[in-house]
Amino acid sequence: xxxxxxxxxxxxxxxxxxxxxxxxxxxxxxxxxxxxxxxxxxxxxxxxxxxxxxxxxxxxxxxxxxxxxxxxxxxxxxxxxxxxxxxxxxxxxxxxxxxxxxxxxxxxxxxxxxxxxx
Amino acid sequence: xxxxxxxxxxxxxxxxxxxxxxxxxxxxxxxxxxxxxxxxxxxxxxxxxxxxxxxxxxxxxxxxxxxxxxxxxxxxxxxxxxxxxxxxxxxxxxxxxxxxxxxxxxxxxxxxxxxxxx
DNA sequence: TCCATGTTTCGATGATCCTTTGAATATCAA
DNA sequence: TTGATATTCAAAGGATCATCGAAACATGGA
Numbered sequence: 606x607x608x609x610x611x612x613x614x615x616x617x618x619x620x621x622x623x624x625x626x627x628x629x630x631x632x633x634x635x636x637x638x639x640x641x642x643x644x645x646x647x648x649x650x651x652x653x654x655x656x657x658x659x660x661x662x663x664x665x666x667x668x669x670x671x672x673x674x675x676x677x678x679x680x681x682x683x684x685x686x687x688x689x690x691x692x693x694x695x696x697x698x699x700x701x702x703x704x705x706x707x708x709x710x711x712x713x714x715x716x717x718x719x720x721x722x723x
Numbered sequence: 724x725x726x727x728x729x730x731x732x733x734x735x736x737x738x739x740x741x742x743x744x745x746x747x748x749x750x751x752x753x754x755x756x757x758x759x760x761x762x763x764x765x766x767x768x769x770x771x772x773x774x775x776x777x778x779x780x781x782x783x784x785x786x787x788x789x790x791x792x793x794x795x796x797x798x799x800x801x802x803x804x805x806x807x808x809x810x811x812x813x814x815x816x817x818x819x820x821x822x823x824x825x826x827x828x829x830x831x832x833x834x835x836x837x838x839x840x841x
Numbered sequence: 842t843c844c845a846t847g848t849t850t851c852g853a854t855g856a857t858c859c860t861t862t863g864a865a866t867a868t869c870a871a
Numbered sequence: 872t873t874g875a876t877a878t879t880c881a882a883a884g885g886a887t888c889a890t891c892g893a894a895a896c897a898t899g900g901a
Contacts, residue, residue, distance in 0.1 A: 858885105
């Protein structure tokens with residue numbers, strides 16, 4: 606993830622409805638959600654959700670696949686962790702006080718099970 | 724960090740000049756940088772940098788202190804790691820494939836030295 | 842084929858944001 | 872006090888963005 610992509614991702618996440626949508630997609634998992642279901646869950650119109658989903662897809666944070674009449678949106682986990690990595694890489698240069706609290710946050714989600722001591 | 728704060732932080736980071744400024748501040752460390760020095764380094768006018776610094780401060784990503792005629796801006800490391808934590812907390816619910824790559828990113832910056840195995 | 846469903850696209854409107862300019866404020870030195 | 876330096880503030884412009892409604896497109900079933 607370069608600066609250009611990070612900028613696009615930050616812009617995509619800086620909007621109320623889109624942040625809501627990303628959270629929906631992330632919790633929905635790899636199966637994703639149909640556009641209509643997202644619109645219902647987010648409480649916005651079909652055309653409005655379509656507008657925001659397009660933004661998220663263009664920012665690389667979501668991918669799509671068609672399934673019958675529905676179009677399914679899936680969170681791009683690699684892009685999200687890439688953004689996290691970008692923030693960290695940028696923030697840690699000689700200042701571990703930035704990342705150390707993040708380690709605590711990490712351990713809250715059970716993902717540290719696979720970790721090895723440094 | 725709640726959703727409102729995260730939204731403000733994402734908005735602050737989604738602008739070219741401001742992202743550049745945050746990177747400058749982060750690498751500058753706790754000593755910070757004067758407004759004028761930031762303007763020079765970022766290549767923008769004094770009033771423009773002032774505008775963006777105000778945005779960053781209001782988003783909680785930077786703090787200020789006066790030093791003689793200069794006003795020194797300092798990155799708020801707690802807010803930055805809080806944003807990282809917000810992203811992670813949101814993204815990991817049942818999907819460790821999001822956070823696991825972030826662990827790799829973490830280990831690149833030397834901050835994992837303090838870590839314990841889970 | 843015809844119709845219903847799900848989604849996107851287009852055009853218009855109002856809101857928000859970024860930049861610039863010039864004036865105002867604060868600090869220090871002479 | 873006067874002048875110089877450092878920064879902020881306020882107003883105006885041009886650009887970008889979000890929302891809505893209507894129309895268009897794609898798919899599947901009768």
